[in-house]
Amino acid sequence: MKISCDRLREAAAAILTGVGVDTDEADVVADSLVAANMRGFHSHGVKYLGMMTKRINEKMLNISTRPELLNESKAISLVDGKNGLGQVAAVLAMKQSIKQAKAFGIAATFVRNTNNIGFLSYYTMMAAKADMIGICACNAASSISLWGGTEPVLGSNPISLAFPAQDPLVMDLSVSNVARGKIREADRLNEVIPDSWAFGPDGKPTTDPAEALKGTLMPIGGPKGVGLAIAVDLLAGMVSGSKYSKEVKTFHKLLGETGVGAFFIAIDPADIIDPALFKRLLNEYVVNIKGSDGESVFLPGEIEHKNEIKSQKDGIELDQNAIDTLNEMLQTVHSDIKL
Amino acid sequence: MKISCDRLREAAAAILTGVGVDTDEADVVADSLVAANMRGFHSHGVKYLGMMTKRINEKMLNISTRPELLNESKAISLVDGKNGLGQVAAVLAMKQSIKQAKAFGIAATFVRNTNNIGFLSYYTMMAAKADMIGICACNAASSISLWGGTEPVLGSNPISLAFPAQDPLVMDLSVSNVARGKIREADRLNEVIPDSWAFGPDGKPTTDPAEALKGTLMPIGGPKGVGLAIAVDLLAGMVSGSKYSKEVKTFHKLLGETGVGAFFIAIDPADIIDPALFKRLLNEYVVNIKGSDGESVFLPGEIEHKNEIKSQKDGIELDQNAIDTLNEMLQTVHSDIKL
Numbered sequence: 001m002k003i004s005c006d007r008l009r010e011a012a013a014a015i016l017t018g019v020g021v022d023t024d025e026a027d028v029v030a031d032s033l034v035a036a037n038m039r040g041f042h043s044h045g046v047k048y049l050g051m052m053t054k055r056i057n058e059k060m061l062n063i064s065t066r067p068e069l070l071n072e073s074k075a076i077s078l079v080d081g082k083n084g085l086g087q088v089a090a091v092l093a094m095k096q097s098i099k100q101a102k103a104f105g106i107a108a109t110f111v112r113n114t115n116n117i118g119f120l121s122y123y124t125m126m127a128a129k130a131d132m133i134g135i136c137a138c139n140a141a142s143s144i145s146l147w148g149g150t151e152p153v154l155g156s157n158p159i160s161l162a163f164p165a166q167d168p169l170v171m172d173l174s175v176s177n178v179a180r181g182k183i184r185e186a187d188r189l190n191e192v193i194p195d196s197w198a199f200g201p202d203g204k205p206t207t208d209p210a211e212a213l214k215g216t217l218m219p220i221g222g223p224k225g226v227g228l229a230i231a232v233d234l235l236a237g238m239v240s241g242s243k244y245s246k247e248v249k250t251f252h253k254l255l256g257e258t259g260v261g262a263f264f265i266a267i268d269p270a271d272i273i274d275p276a277l278f279k280r281l282l283n284e285y286v287v288n289i290k291g292s293d294g295e296s297v298f299l300p301g302e303i304e305h306k307n308e309i310k311s312q313k314d315g316i317e318l319d320q321n322a323i324d325t326l327n328e329m330l331q332t333v334h335s336d337i338k339l
Numbered sequence: 340m341k342i343s344c345d346r347l348r349e350a351a352a353a354i355l356t357g358v359g360v361d362t363d364e365a366d367v368v369a370d371s372l373v374a375a376n377m378r379g380f381h382s383h384g385v386k387y388l389g390m391m392t393k394r395i396n397e398k399m400l401n402i403s404t405r406p407e408l409l410n411e412s413k414a415i416s417l418v419d420g421k422n423g424l425g426q427v428a429a430v431l432a433m434k435q436s437i438k439q440a441k442a443f444g445i446a447a448t449f450v451r452n453t454n455n456i457g458f459l460s461y462y463t464m465m466a467a468k469a470d471m472i473g474i475c476a477c478n479a480a481s482s483i484s485l486w487g488g489t490e491p492v493l494g495s496n497p498i499s500l501a502f503p504a505q506d507p508l509v510m511d512l513s514v515s516n517v518a519r520g521k522i523r524e525a526d527r528l529n530e531v532i533p534d535s536w537a538f539g540p541d542g543k544p545t546t547d548p549a550e551a552l553k554g555t556l557m558p559i560g561g562p563k564g565v566g567l568a569i570a571v572d573l574l575a576g577m578v579s580g581s582k583y584s585k586e587v588k589t590f591h592k593l594l595g596e597t598g599v600g601a602f603f604i605a606i607d608p609a610d611i612i613d614p615a616l617f618k619r620l621l622n623e624y625v626v627n628i629k630g631s632d633g634e635s636v637f638l639p640g641e642i643e644h645k646n647e648i649k650s651q652k653d654g655i656e657l658d659q660n661a662i663d664t665l666n667e668m669l670q671t672v673h674s675d676i677k678l
Contacts, residue, residue, distance in 0.1 A: 071610055075414045076444025078611045105415025106447045106604075110611055133574065149632030161570045169573075171566035196535075221559025227510035227639040230628070231500045234508075235472065238620055239608045245628055265445075269578045271410055272417045272449060281577055289569070289584055293488030300566040 001323060002315035003339055008046060009034045011326055011337050015049050018333020019056045022064040025088045032087040032118045037318075038311035039304040041172075043181055044119040047322065049329060051252060052085075058254055061085070061115055067092050075104040078240065081114025083257050090117040093264040094126045094134065101132055101266035110240035111138075111262040116251040121172040121301065124162035127266045128170070131275050134162045137232040138262035139242075141250035143180055145216045147223035150203040152216045153245050156180075157232035162301075165282035170301030175225040175232070176217035183212045237261040340662060341654035342678055347385060348373045350665055350676050354388050357672020358395045361403040364427045371426040371457045376657075377650035378643040380511075382520055383458040386661065388668060390591060391424075397593055400424070400454055406431050414443040417579065420453025422596050429456040432603040433465045433473065440471055440605035449579035450477075450601040455590040460511040460640065463501035466605045467509070470614050473501045476571040477601035478581075480589035482519055484555045486562035489542040491555045492584050495519075496571035501640075504621035509640030514564040514571070515556035522551045576600040 003011075012030035017023055029052075037045035055061035065084025069092065071077050077096050081089035093109040100107030117123075120136050127134025140155030156176035163169040178197050186193045187209035195205040198212035206212050219225025237244025242261025249258045269278060286299055318326075323339050330337055342350075351369035356362055368391075376384035394400035404423025408431065410416050416435050420428035432448040439446030456462075459475050466473025479494030495515035502508040517536050525532045526548035534544040537551035545551050558564025576583025581600025588597045608617060625638055657665075662678050669676055 074444040074610060075446070076606070076608070076610055104443055105413045106445055107414070108445045108606065110608075133578070146629065146632055146636035146638070149629075149636040151630045151632050153628050153630055161566075163570075163573055169569070171563075171570055173560065173563040173566055175560075177560055220563050221512065221514075221516055223639070224510075224512040224559050227500075227512055230508070230639060231502075231510055234502055234621070234624070235606075238624065239472070239606075239612055239617070241612060245624070246630070267415070267447065267574075267578075269415070269449075271413060271415055273578055273580060278578070282573070285573070285577065285584070289492050290485065290488075291490045291492055291585070293485055293490050297485035297488040299485070300562070300569060 001320065002317050003323070004315045005034055005038055005311055007339065008037065008316055011330060011339055012046050012049060014335040014337050015053060015326070015329045015333060018335055019053045020063050021056070021085070025064050025085055028091050029085050029087045032122050034316070035122055036119045037316045038308045039119070040307040041119045041304070043179070046326065048116065048118070050325065053329060054254065055115070060254060060257065065089060069096060072096060075100050075107040077107070077109040079109060079111045081111050083113050083115065086115040086117035086260065089114040090123050090262060090264065093262070094123040094136065094266070097264045097266035098127055098130050098132060101268040105271055106265065106267045108263055108265045111264070112240035112242035114260050114262065115258045116260065117262055119172065120158050120160035121162060121170045123264055124160040125168050125170060128162040128164040128168040131164045131268070131279070133164070133267040133269065134160070135265040136160050136263060137236055138260055139233045139237045139244055139248050140260065141248050141258070142246050143217045144176060144219050144226065144229055145199070145203070147219070147226045148203065150199070150201060150216065154226065154229040154233055155248060156217055157229045157236070159228070159232060163282055164279060165286050166279070167286070167305050168301060169282065169286060169299060170304065172301070175219055175228045177220055178217070180217060183209045187213060235263050239263070340659065341656050342662070343654045344373055344377055344650055346678065347376065347655055350669060350678055351385050351388060353674040353676050354392060354665070354668045354672055357674055358392045359402050360395070360424070364403050364424055367430055368424050368426045371461050373655070374461055375458045376655045377647045378458070379646040380458045380643070382518070385665065387455065387457070389664065392668065393593065394454070399593060399596065404428060408435060411435060414439050414446040416446070416448040418448060418450045420450050422452050422454065425454040425456035425599065428453045429462050429601060429603065432601070433462040433475065433605070436603045436605035437466055437469050437471060440607040444610055445604065445606045447602055447604045450603070451579035451581035453581070453599050453601065454597045455599065456601055458511065459497050459499035460501060460509045462603055463499040464507050464509060467501040467503040467507040470503045470607070470618070472503070472606040472608065473499070474604040475499050475602060476575055477599055478572045478576045478583060478587055479599065480587050480597070481585050482556045483515060483558050483565065483568055484538070484542070486558070486565045487542065489538070489540060489555065493565065493568040493572055494587060495556055496568045496575070498567070498571060502621055503618060504625050505618070506625070506644050507640060508621065508625060508638060509643065511640070514558055514567045516559055517556070519556060522548045526552060574602050578602070
């Protein structure tokens with residue numbers, strides 16, 4: 001069934017306020033979750049409300065979040081996420097970086113002690129909409145080993161970049177070849193997986209999803225992906241004063257605070273390149289780089305942008321199971337909204 | 340034969356001053372080239388002197404470089420590389436970023452109109468030695484297509500990061516699974532290559548190095564590597580006012596100015612984390628992250644660091660062919676040095 005974006009946002013916010021989240025913070029989270037659904041990142045969409053409300057009810061995630069800006073005078077800032085809603089801390093951090101980049105040309109804001117922040121291009125696109133370049137990354141629970149090893153010590157630590165083309169040019173990637181969710185799905189369907197997805201517990205590539213789930217994810221480019229995972233872990237986790245490596249806990253099980261860290265960089269290149277020229281060159285770039293490959297290839301973020309436009313027009317397709325789950329949550333919090 | 344690092348540096352500098360490079364700039368380039376050999380990056384070492392001197396003699400590379408710092412007041416700066424020696428522009432740029440990061444917490448310097456800058460961790464380690472985090476990247480001649488395409492439109496755009504652990508934790512990666520040189524080598528030896536290295540001209544993975552050389556390199560993580568290649572191309576090439584995408588020319592053929600662009604970021608986290616604590620945590624990290632995998636795994640930069648120490652002690656192993664080539668160059672410029 002198709003649900004309009006506004007309706008879904010309203011429902012998500014109602015579920016959050018229903019468990020005690022203040023309206024302003026509920027609106028931020030609902031907007032981020034529905035934006036994920038709109039762009040086709042269903043695994044990062046309203047599905048998260050289930051675990052989010054569970055964590056809130058278990059007092060394992062603090063509301064309201066009211067993240068604190070601890071260091072804000074220079075081009076480098078720090079936000080304490082107060083073990084609250086990741087999206088709320090992340091939006092504050094990217095706003096701070098955009099503000100400071102306006103003054104200094106480049107600025108970074110580090111976030112400590114937060115939780116899952118949703119899909120990362122939500123934040124980098126904030127910078128792109130302000131005619132800046134946005135960069136962000138966060139760490140995550142361990143799923144990757146050092147190259148040649150067997151012990152998961154690093155998350156698949158996602159990274160995003162966005163550039164202010166007319167239709168934002170947006171990269172959104174994790175440093176593993178695939179997400180663990182794809183392996184879980186193959187396991188459920190009893191399917192064989194490509195040997196580029198994961199290692200079994202013996203550290204050897206495997207095509208058996210059950211073995212893969214006991215092992216580690218394969219990093220992009222082998223040791224190169226491991227290097228990127230470490231770099232993100234140190235910047236997002238260690239520099240921010242958050243958890244890192246094996247100390248970061250998954251959001252998906254009630255094992256305690258996740259301790260996620262993140263960082264958000266905004267670059268305002270206006271002192272170096274005229275903003276109108278930059279925009280024009282970017283708009284030419286997205287056309288020219290397709291070259292002779294034309295319509296057979298896609299730019300980073302292009303499919304997601306098309307999904308977003310389509311979702312805005314036609315609504316978001318959710319299966320009956322997803323709708324039932326949302327309606328149950330709405331009922332539990334005595335909301336008068338029903339999808 | 341083993342050549343001492345000092346001797347090799349002296350020879351490299353003599354070859355460069357012999358073709359007209361000023362002593363100070365020759366020393367910078369010689370130090371960077373020999374550092375590459377010391378760390379085991381022989382493809383980025385003194386081997387480059389051949390093409391460098393050819394380009395200088397052909398007036399395709401300007402000496403002395405005297406790169407110009409065009410914008411230096413804020414946390415974002417610009418260097419005009421004057422189509423000169425890449426290492427000279429790059430060292431100036433990283434020094435500027437380190438200086439500005441000291442004042443602002445984070446700083447970026449963009450370099451336009453330069454040439455091959457050698458191995459990238461040379462610069463990020465400058466930041467690490469100043470107790471900062473260094474990040475740099477540059478673009479390169481096209482070898483990668485958009486995902487699913489066949490036309491090379493992006494370089495394998497290398498990226499480096501370095502962290503101030505006692506033995507610097509250094510990432511140095513390009514966004515293709517392997518360098519084209521490895522495919523050329525397989526072609527020369529008439530060997531089959533793994534199907535994860537390259538696509539043939541039809542855009543399909545190939546195990547034939549000859550087909551691969553007519554095609555494109557495989558990006559790390561498929562579309563993820565393409566996204567990283569575009570991000571580096573835009574930051575290093577477009578923002579800096581340099582060439583980008585297909586306009587960047589290879590250094591290895593005399594086809595004209597390369598038009599390479601680069602960027603150098605330094606982050607001084609001292610306002611956020613006490614420098615002594617940061618160093619201690621980093622030193623603990625490099626031990627703890629090996630966990631149960633122990634000595635069977637290596638951290639990014641670890642093998643290179645060991646190579647460097649060994650080279651410093653025992654000298655650098657060069658084959659007779661390499662030594663003969665260097666001696667010929669020394670003779671051509673009437674140097675009294677002979678390896």
